[in-house]
Amino acid sequence: MNADSQPTTWSTAAKEIVSGGAFRAFLSVILGFIVGALFMVFSNEAFLNALSYLTARPTDALGAGWTAISDGYLALFRGSIYNYQADNFVAAMRPITETLRFAGPLIAAGLGVALGFRVGLFNIGASGQILFGALAATWVSTRMTLPWGVHLVVAAAVAIAAAAAFGALVGFLKARTGAHEVIVTIMLNYVAAGLLTFFFRQDYLLREADGGGTPKSDAPAETAQLPTLFGDSFTLHAGFLLALVGVVIYWWLMERSTIGYRFRMVGHNIDAARTAGVNVSRTFVYAMAASGAFVGIAAVNQALGARAGLTPDLDGSIGFDAITVALLGSSTGPGVLLAGLLFGAFKAGAPAMQVIGLSPEVTGVVQGFIVLFIAAPPLVRAIFRLPPPQKSTVIADWWVGLRKKKVAK
Amino acid sequence: MSTASNDSFARVDARVSYKTPIVMAAFALVVGIAFGLFGKPEAVTFQWSNPEDFIHIPDFVVASNLVGMVVGVILLIIAALAFVRARAARTTPLWLNLIFGLFAVVALLGWLAAGNNVPFAFILGNAVVLAVPIALGAMGGIMSERVGVVNIAIEGQLLTGAFLAAVVGSLTDNLYFGLIAAMVGAALLSMVLASFAIVYLVDQIIVGVVLNVLILGITNFLYSQWLSADGQNSNFPGTFDIIPIPGLSSIPILGPALFESRITTYLTYLIIPALWFILFKTKLGLRARAVGEHPLAADTVGINVARTRFWWVTLGGVVAGLGGAALTIGSVGAFGRGMSGGQGFIALAVVILGRWHPFAAAAAALLFGFSIILRVWANQVSPGIPTDFITMVPYVVTLIAVVGFVGRVRAPAADGQPYIKG
Amino acid sequence: AAAPDASETAVEQLDYLACAVSDEGSWNDKSFNQSVYEGLTKSRDELGVQIQDAESTSPDDFAPNLQAMIDASCDLTIAVGFNLVDAVNAAAEANPEVNFVTIDGWSNGATNLKPVGYSMNQSSYLAGYLAAAQSTTKIVGTYGGMQIDAVVDFMTGYYYGAMAWGADNDTTVKVVGWDPAKEKGDFIGDFTPNSGTSKAIAAAQLQAGADVLFPVGGDQFGASSEAITESGVDARIIGVDKDIANTSPEYADWILTSAEKRMTSAVYDIIKAIAVDGQAFSGDYYIGTLENGGTALSAITNYTGAQSQADIGAKLEELKAGIISGDINPLG
Amino acid sequence: MKLELRGITKRFGSLVANDHIDLVVEPGEIHSLLGENGAGKSTLMNVLYGLYSADEGDILLDSVVQKFKGPGDAMAAGIGMVHQHFMLIPVFTVAENVVLGNEPTGALGILDLDSARKRVREISDRFGFDIDPDAIVEDLPVGSQQRVEIIKALARDAKVLVLDEPTAVLTPQETDELMGIMRGLATAGTSIVFITHKLREVQAVADRITVIRLGAVVGDAKPTDSAEKLATMMVGRAVDLGVNKKKAVLGSTGLSVKGLTVIGDGSLKVVDDVTFDVRGGEVLAIAGVQGNGQTELAEALVGLREPSAGKILLGDLDITDSSVREIIDAGVGYIPEDRKKDGLVGDFTIAENLMLNKSFGPPWAKGVQIDFANRDRLADELIAEFDVRTPGRETMAKQLSGGNQQKVVVARELGRDLNLFIASQPTRGVDVGSIEFIHERIIATRDAGKPVVIISTELDEVTGLADRIAVMYRGRIVGIVDASTSRETLGRMMAGATV
Numbered sequence A: 001m002n003a004d005s006q007p008t009t010w011s012t013a014a015k016e017i018v019s020g021g022a023f024r025a026f027l028s029v030i031l032g033f034i035v036g037a038l039f040m041v042f043s044n045e046a047f048l049n050a051l052s053y054l055t056a057r058p059t060d061a062l063g064a065g066w067t068a069i070s071d072g073y074l075a076l077f078r079g080s081i082y083n084y085q086a087d088n089f090v091a092a093m094r095p096i097t098e099t100l101r102f103a104g105p106l107i108a109a110g111l112g113v114a115l116g117f118r119v120g121l122f123n124i125g126a127s128g129q130i131l132f133g134a135l136a137a138t139w140v141s142t143r144m145t146l147p148w149g150v151h152l153v154v155a156a157a158v159a160i161a162a163a164a165a166f167g168a169l170v171g172f173l174k175a176r177t178g179a180h181e182v183i184v185t186i187m188l189n190y191v192a193a194g195l196l197t198f199f200f201r202q203d204y205l206l207r208e209a210d211g212g213g214t215p216k217s218d219a220p221a222e223t224a225q226l227p228t229l230f231g232d233s234f235t236l237h238a239g240f241l242l243a244l245v246g247v248v249i250y251w252w253l254m255e256r257s258t259i260g261y262r263f264r265m266v267g268h269n270i271d272a273a274r275t276a277g278v279n280v281s282r283t284f285v286y287a288m289a290a291s292g293a294f295v296g297i298a299a300v301n302q303a304l305g306a307r308a309g310l311t312p313d314l315d316g317s318i319g320f321d322a323i324t325v326a327l328l329g330s331s332t333g334p335g336v337l338l339a340g341l342l343f344g345a346f347k348a349g350a351p352a353m354q355v356i357g358l359s360p361e362v363t364g365v366v367q368g369f370i371v372l373f374i375a376a377p378p379l380v381r382a383i384f385r386l387p388p389p390q391k392s393t394v395i396a397d398w399w400v401g402l403r404k405k406k407v408a409k
Numbered sequence B: 001m002s003t004a005s006n007d008s009f010a011r012v013d014a015r016v017s018y019k020t021p022i023v024m025a026a027f028a029l030v031v032g033i034a035f036g037l038f039g040k041p042e043a044v045t046f047q048w049s050n051p052e053d054f055i056h057i058p059d060f061v062v063a064s065n066l067v068g069m070v071v072g073v074i075l076l077i078i079a080a081l082a083f084v085r086a087r088a089a090r091t092t093p094l095w096l097n098l099i100f101g102l103f104a105v106v107a108l109l110g111w112l113a114a115g116n117n118v119p120f121a122f123i124l125g126n127a128v129v130l131a132v133p134i135a136l137g138a139m140g141g142i143m144s145e146r147v148g149v150v151n152i153a154i155e156g157q158l159l160t161g162a163f164l165a166a167v168v169g170s171l172t173d174n175l176y177f178g179l180i181a182a183m184v185g186a187a188l189l190s191m192v193l194a195s196f197a198i199v200y201l202v203d204q205i206i207v208g209v210v211l212n213v214l215i216l217g218i219t220n221f222l223y224s225q226w227l228s229a230d231g232q233n234s235n236f237p238g239t240f241d242i243i244p245i246p247g248l249s250s251i252p253i254l255g256p257a258l259f260e261s262r263i264t265t266y267l268t269y270l271i272i273p274a275l276w277f278i279l280f281k282t283k284l285g286l287r288a289r290a291v292g293e294h295p296l297a298a299d300t301v302g303i304n305v306a307r308t309r310f311w312w313v314t315l316g317g318v319v320a321g322l323g324g325a326a327l328t329i330g331s332v333g334a335f336g337r338g339m340s341g342g343q344g345f346i347a348l349a350v351v352i353l354g355r356w357h358p359f360a361a362a363a364a365a366l367l368f369g370f371s372i373i374l375r376v377w378a379n380q381v382s383p384g385i386p387t388d389f390i391t392m393v394p395y396v397v398t399l400i401a402v403v404g405f406v407g408r409v410r411a412p413a414a415d416g417q418p419y420i421k422g
Numbered sequence C: 001a002a003a004p005d006a007s008e009t010a011v012e013q014l015d016y017l018a019c020a021v022s023d024e025g026s027w028n029d030k031s032f033n034q035s036v037y038e039g040l041t042k043s044r045d046e047l048g049v050q051i052q053d054a055e056s057t058s059p060d061d062f063a064p065n066l067q068a069m070i071d072a073s074c075d076l077t078i079a080v081g082f083n084l085v086d087a088v089n090a091a092a093e094a095n096p097e098v099n100f101v102t103i104d105g106w107s108n109g110a111t112n113l114k115p116v117g118y119s120m121n122q123s124s125y126l127a128g129y130l131a132a133a134q135s136t137t138k139i140v141g142t143y144g145g146m147q148i149d150a151v152v153d154f155m156t157g158y159y160y161g162a163m164a165w166g167a168d169n170d171t172t173v174k175v176v177g178w179d180p181a182k183e184k185g186d187f188i189g190d191f192t193p194n195s196g197t198s199k200a201i202a203a204a205q206l207q208a209g210a211d212v213l214f215p216v217g218g219d220q221f222g223a224s225s226e227a228i229t230e231s232g233v234d235a236r237i238i239g240v241d242k243d244i245a246n247t248s249p250e251y252a253d254w255i256l257t258s259a260e261k262r263m264t265s266a267v268y269d270i271i272k273a274i275a276v277d278g279q280a281f282s283g284d285y286y287i288g289t290l291e292n293g294g295t296a297l298s299a300i301t302n303y304t305g306a307q308s309q310a311d312i313g314a315k316l317e318e319l320k321a322g323i324i325s326g327d328i329n330p331l332g
Numbered sequence D: 001m002k003l004e005l006r007g008i009t010k011r012f013g014s015l016v017a018n019d020h021i022d023l024v025v026e027p028g029e030i031h032s033l034l035g036e037n038g039a040g041k042s043t044l045m046n047v048l049y050g051l052y053s054a055d056e057g058d059i060l061l062d063s064v065v066q067k068f069k070g071p072g073d074a075m076a077a078g079i080g081m082v083h084q085h086f087m088l089i090p091v092f093t094v095a096e097n098v099v100l101g102n103e104p105t106g107a108l109g110i111l112d113l114d115s116a117r118k119r120v121r122e123i124s125d126r127f128g129f130d131i132d133p134d135a136i137v138e139d140l141p142v143g144s145q146q147r148v149e150i151i152k153a154l155a156r157d158a159k160v161l162v163l164d165e166p167t168a169v170l171t172p173q174e175t176d177e178l179m180g181i182m183r184g185l186a187t188a189g190t191s192i193v194f195i196t197h198k199l200r201e202v203q204a205v206a207d208r209i210t211v212i213r214l215g216a217v218v219g220d221a222k223p224t225d226s227a228e229k230l231a232t233m234m235v236g237r238a239v240d241l242g243v244n245k246k247k248a249v250l251g252s253t254g255l256s257v258k259g260l261t262v263i264g265d266g267s268l269k270v271v272d273d274v275t276f277d278v279r280g281g282e283v284l285a286i287a288g289v290q291g292n293g294q295t296e297l298a299e300a301l302v303g304l305r306e307p308s309a310g311k312i313l314l315g316d317l318d319i320t321d322s323s324v325r326e327i328i329d330a331g332v333g334y335i336p337e338d339r340k341k342d343g344l345v346g347d348f349t350i351a352e353n354l355m356l357n358k359s360f361g362p363p364w365a366k367g368v369q370i371d372f373a374n375r376d377r378l379a380d381e382l383i384a385e386f387d388v389r390t391p392g393r394e395t396m397a398k399q400l401s402g403g404n405q406q407k408v409v410v411a412r413e414l415g416r417d418l419n420l421f422i423a424s425q426p427t428r429g430v431d432v433g434s435i436e437f438i439h440e441r442i443i444a445t446r447d448a449g450k451p452v453v454i455i456s457t458e459l460d461e462v463t464g465l466a467d468r469i470a471v472m473y474r475g476r477i478v479g480i481v482d483a484s485t486s487r488e489t490l491g492r493m494m495a496g497a498t499v
Ligand SMILES: Nc1ncnc2c1ncn2[C@@H]1O[C@H](COP(=O)(O)OP(=O)(O)OP(=O)(O)O)[C@@H](O)[C@H]1O
Pocket: B422, D012, D015, D016, D017, D035, D036, D037, D038, D039, D040, D041, D042, D043, D044, D084, D401, D402, D403
């Protein structure tokens, strides 16, 4: 071991920053935006028109391209963070509240899927769990009369419990029969959708009063609606707070609690967990129940955050987005929070982007590229020629120190 | 060296498991009682073949409840056979399970169709056609997962294949070009998956999920910008001709259902056994499976893990792309937005349900195709079950299959694991 | 290509911004979303109004998309589809200075919200009658995307139309795929265009003897036409929403007629009335009927029924008059 | 073939696993590499085998510099290697594993499994192995798997053969036979690099010895050098190789096993009517060739396997049908034979691994929450007490060397009050320094009056630690004998002879 082959301290430090996760994530987002920009430019009619006479007047193409990009991202900013064109405070601030509102269910469902990943289970069933939770919530919120406050709490609790039970069913089937959770969750998504539709169609079940043959429920009773956070000018409701509470609980559960510790143990090494006295089958059931419970918070958001009747597609694409959110957030509480906010911002920004002529597909593609880059550190490192990760510095330093001591002896 | 092989231990009578006979007996009783004793007395007509078929088997008309009772008794006999075997500590052979399943299906059809027809060839033929895209998607998935790359992007591959087949088929006026474009396009998509997963070590599930989103976005975009306005030229490919295979197509019952099909279906017939053969009988397959089970071990015997993975995933894309083509030019012709409609995820389930084995996965895909046509047909002949429940049939059937009969499965050990060389 | 001049615009540009938000699904669904969108673009091209639009991909998008239109200072915003009814009512109440139109929805009282609806059962009744006339087996089929009112309305009219032909001709006509009494029928389960399930349903109906199909689920023409080709039956398709023989000419060979939901012209007329003719916005309910031409049967093509096309055409006119006069109830 | 390594340097990040290592192996020579866990032996061999690419240095075969892009090149150049960890595909048959990468094929690349089988049989016969070519590898006992690995290397007629800890799972007889084979190959001109932690073997078979410490060569040694000298070179300090123990002070019966029978995954009685007692303050060693039911016996004792007959009593407590957790709570400590699979969670920190089976209550947990203050304190104490060499309790277990990993397991199991201690292969693959330490701790447990059960295929370990020895053969105990019984007698018993 040559001492002089050691890089100097400052350059090591610089390297560690440059190779660090936060900086790379930042670059990834930038890269995603760049590729997204290309997509916007090449889907822009003005640009394509200008391209056809590129040689005649190249500035047109450049100008059109630049306009497409700047318009697109400014629209995203206006739609998701702050609308600087607005003529009143409410309109200016609405975008950020919309971002938070959309982020709520994404974060919650993301936590649920993330929990599954930590236990080694792939929960593709968030969508089914949302539907089932919403089914239960809607029963309480439209078919029961309870005092203000109590009603909301009961509806939310029932939704979370129902989603948890639906999740636990997956864990139970896996523990009992070995059925693979991927198959079971995919199939249960369809089953939940069918069930919800059936309930929303029968007037003796959940169909809206004077509803026709279209499956739809009543709006949740006012006593059961999640209250808005900043008055009626903003639609942001307490569901986001629930999601935040979910993040804290998730963090506590996975990092501090003994059951979360055992979840992770099973996720990393089933055999060692079994040898250490952990009942693996039961852990699967608990974990899927917990996973479903977090997804249940998303169900609460969707079912009780609504001011109007619900339709069977109330889950939107949350179930699948949750998978990406969980993976993007490395299945950690804070990570899922950030990823959920990013996705929420995209959802909130999409209408503003559509207004300037960007179809929702373009937004989806930009989003996809960002995720891809965030998930591909080696690619980003290769593109920016970053140094390799300095992950094991602690152990390496220790080794170097030890070696020096021993060799010196 | 001395040996300690397993046979040296004292042997005991194996633990006797009565699970299978008990499940079978329960089913038999349900059939006998619900379909038989409490069944409907109306006549049911089993149409084994179409009148125009080469060999026409006359229709078989029988009372619905009689079918239930007779089949119930047959099923009980099979259950008893299984019981006898179980007592001798032997498992029920697969063929007996299959026969049991077939009889149970006949009873179900007979019960549903009381006062109606059971168009056998029609049901089977449609089940096959509906199963083809799922089966091909699943074969692509198997090829990818057998070498250790989880493929969540089957949905995207089907969609890519469906899109390119329709568009290229229309533009060139040649469906074979469409077919090739579908395979090439999905293969390119697979290459993206492979490079990100193998070279850039991105979490394979993330790449898959993202690719699905991207493909959905891009095909939707192109559809809106282009196909919808110009459908006549760009999205009206038609479908491959139906080619009866001489000889085979005159086999009673099966012939018209299986051998009066399109080239996409015939290719599926070829690909499934070919994949099985390559995986389990050739050097290529041995190496592929080694890479999927223990890449480091494969590396130590000189197998290039990255290259093996890359090509298998890519070829898997070719097969899945063919499945996509089967959605359009092998079935309905024109492309529609998001027309894969979740079949890629069904294929993913089928991969697992079929234990990463081509034949088993094909059977699982067929089960799924059968469930779809069953729900369509049952809805017609046997009104009374709410639409929303009828819609659930394929999924519930799959759930029952996985919970009741398949149980624990074992993925290739390195499935989803990146291989990082030292 | 040559660089365009700045002065290329043909029509005079008006300072009027007309906007639309789609139901789940895109503007290119070959169905109702597309009809509205074409009304919007037609207004732009012919009237010179400005337009703005947003597609919704899930129910979560409805309210934000409407809000985006309000933020974009739209003068008129059209919410397409029954599903947006709650969102558009809320938006109309919150923004009394902006005008809204709800297609297939209703107003909870806001006067700045104009409901536009269609009696699709009327044209579908004619379609059913024609289908029965065309059929040689006297079995006609219909199936839907999902069992919802907007779909079932077509199927019910079709059913009673077919039955009416049977009664008129003392012939038993059978409709497969929908039974209004039991509220039970064949549905794909979603609006996925051209799915295998769609084709299987069509095939099953053909197998059951149907030789006219009426698929009410957006773009199912590939699925039904292929099912027909495969079955070898000489069968016809009846289109929905748009005049399919014209708008999707590739399927013209199979098309018997279409039950049109003429939203394109409704949208155009509403915009024209305000933006060009200077009329005040009215929140009155507009309902498209055979009478006002909001719904109609398209030209009949490929008709090969036993009665002559002239006879059946005359009969359809008679029925139309009956429906308009209220003598005939297309819903039974 | 003559093998020369010149100045091989291999870095993992900033860690130098091999630091300018020179090594020469003459044709027909058996060259032993000695070194502690993590010294860099396997890394060096993996470089030679093309699995890792060296950062510096050259590999020469018969004085020609080689450029290996991967193991394929190395194999083509005549290098064969038996890896420390099995490089077998568990779901493949023996024949498939042996031919993998070098498959006999017919037309169209169709596998010729018949000739594969023939090849396996030939080699088996030549070297006296008894292996069924059609057996699925994962169904084979570890000892047989090791033989498959050896067949795999031999099947390719390597000119340079690297054996990385091939004897770790072999019985003494098997080891002797393997050494005979090595001798034979060397005589025929094969150069052999032999890595082992067992000095007895090195002394018996090696022609020359190179000792590596912390990635660098510390020197050469001769097989005639004393074991103490070799150990000192390896570890860098004096090591006591024997086990020092006082006479046992027997207490009351701690563990009583009566007629225990366990059915294996097939329909075999892998544990067949086993009866024995262990008293407090006594070490009972269960000896036997690997795969004769010892593993299953241990697993049944700790609740991981369900007995089909018999009774297990811990003092007065019947634990026959208790769950693993109940048995842990009853004070049974257990070291599983495969620490990576069953004993540790590689992606957990040391602190987390130290509480693996203690998460259900105090002092490690407080209610439903981990008691971090206590956990960290206890972890630090255990790390210090059990001499785990690590930068700290937050280091990932997978980053530790095997010896230190094993110390973590030992610390966890012995770091609490026990009523019974069961250790399966407690020192497998562990270097001499760590062996010494672990043995001391086991004896300390016994001297504290606890009943101890040791399961080991290592005769030295068995005779060194045990007060009494039970020998298992085909699921049955063929006899329980005194610790002073001769190696020869024990060897015969392990082959099934009753006393
Ligand atoms: N793949 C790897 N990545 C990072 N570091 C590694 C890797 N493999 C080995 N090392 C490092 O190199 C050092 C030498 O490891 P090596 O496997 O060569 O030890 P060894 O001498 O074979 O030990 P043992 O006797 O336990 O087998 C280790 O301590 C470890 O820190």
